[in-house]
Amino acid sequence: MQTTTLQITKCESSKIDQVNFDKLPFGEIFTDHMFICDYKNGAWSNPRIQPYQPLQIAPSARVFHYGQAIFEGMKAYKDDEGGVWLFRPDQNYERINKSAERMAMPPLPKEYFFEGLHELLRLDQEWIKPGIGNTLYVRPFMIASQAGIIASAAEEFTFMIICAPAQSYFTGSVSVKIEEHYSRAANGGFGYAKAAGNYAGQFYPTQLAKQEGFQQVVWTDATEHKYIEEAGTMNIFVRLKDTLVTCPVSDRILDGVTRKSLLQMAEDMGIKTEVRPIAVSELVKGIASGEMTELFGAGTAAVVSPISGFSYEGKRYELPELSKDSYALRLKNQLMNIQYNRSEDPHGWREQVVTS
């Protein structure tokens, strides 16, 4: 029987006591429950919360063969009174539906997304630890679960939310390779979608970069490799003199929630911002002249990730040490203060899930 009311099946006993929260590997340990619902015959149904468990899925399911899969990444934060918060979840909801459209997948009803999310977080709230840096990483995702290997859009999908407790993602600043050969996304492609197919293609070029001593790749435009676009799971910011610059989003670049929040916060702080294409040659010149003093990535997982240096055309360029009043650190602190309910929230970005 199909239903549209959320059904909850609780796990018999929590796994939480087996988890060492001081030493969490990223994205490997999941909470006790998961949210799941099905799309069939043109409609979503059967929203349910179940114990976290393996899926049973046909070997011929489209997702295995044609990558028809999208996801989101968000975090839940606990304040010092035990209140649980999300940060701009409406943005993730809108974006998953944009991704869905581009990948020929059905939009998700708002109630399913938010009811599933809230109920799941309420049930598993013990998994969210208070204290800056502790979060619950929340992964909504949708896959083409329909059996059958014809190379066209599926008509049956599964949407799920799974949650993994996390600590700060990156440690220290990273050294990046500005990519001159490989590309992440094509003009007219689906780089702006948070689609599975955008990620696996980055692994090999990133492995090559790691062998050369870098931690990350900064992707450039696929046509000329002259303009920086974004990193693996981060948008990119540059400080040139006193201006904070980031490139415009496009059909190749993900419209990051962190990116747009930092831009707004920078404006609120009176920092001049510019959104325009950034040529690699500008970075090279900026290092030489000393006018470029910061380069950092921004995304939900790593929040703000300062970049210590980059390579391009076989040369390495080093950025100066970050000062305490760098834009990167000021913005990061301010953002986390909002996320953890430690400061005002002038734009109403916080959404409370559990009251303290």
Place this chain on the structure above:
Amino acid sequence: MQTTTLQITKCESSKIDQVNFDKLPFGEIFTDHMFICDYKNGAWSNPRIQPYQPLQIAPSARVFHYGQAIFEGMKAYKDDEGGVWLFRPDQNYERINKSAERMAMPPLPKEYFFEGLHELLRLDQEWIKPGIGNTLYVRPFMIASQAGIIASAAEEFTFMIICAPAQSYFTGSVSVKIEEHYSRAANGGFGYAKAAGNYAGQFYPTQLAKQEGFQQVVWTDATEHKYIEEAGTMNIFVRLKDTLVTCPVSDRILDGVTRKSLLQMAEDMGIKTEVRPIAVSELVKGIASGEMTELFGAGTAAVVSPISGFSYEGKRYELPELSKDSYALRLKNQLMNIQYNRSEDPHGWREQVVTS
């Protein structure tokens, strides 16, 4: 216990009697068995044949989130004496390992691929019906089955082979839209790999084309949309005067087995061939002058698929009716004669799996 010897578990009773072989939907019905093996701790192991059945897989498996998945597509043919044949399976084996490298996946040992393939086809040979057009579509594929949502290459994979009985794929000739906005692959991307992420991105633009009355999209270069590249699952050929032309493969274009076989066969037949970029403007001029008389797709699923017309810049162009001595039909017949063991095989392309 891990083993490297093929273990076979047969199904208790065959499903074959429930299948209507006169009315097969493409890729929805699978044979009784499947081949499966695992990659873990740096090595492949546990090759086994099992009854075809659902997979148990963690919701956090990389394949669901990051599209780390590759596949192959080949066919088994039965001749009139009951012999079963594969067509150039070495090419598929080489290609899956090329795809694997680009997608940061481990290469597959030759024995696993061929022993699995041969044993599976021997077991399920009743599913292959004799007669031109009847085939068993064989789908080898590899997925990142490791649990955990960190956005980097997995270290655990599953390789499988599943088989679906099939009849001729396309019926009649198709009308195509030459794409001017969307793209399939980027320079420096992984369009040349048979990777899952290359397919889902095509579904939406193809749906749009279908709404406009076309059956397929012909992809063009992502930079200018001026050169034709390939169709959904086919490489593209043009006949200009007496010359058969196809574009070179590149990092955006799949190196099709059908494509390279047709080129060789055309040469064997004394047909002049050219491998060079093909501008859409040439097609438009070729229609006007009458010098372009054929346009067709070529791939394992559809074999040779004549194109009756195309659209570009809002105009529709129609090709003349195909004559019996068209290159498309001559090549198609010749190819199928080789595949079904009905003619000489001068290049040793056939591989016998079951002797009659």
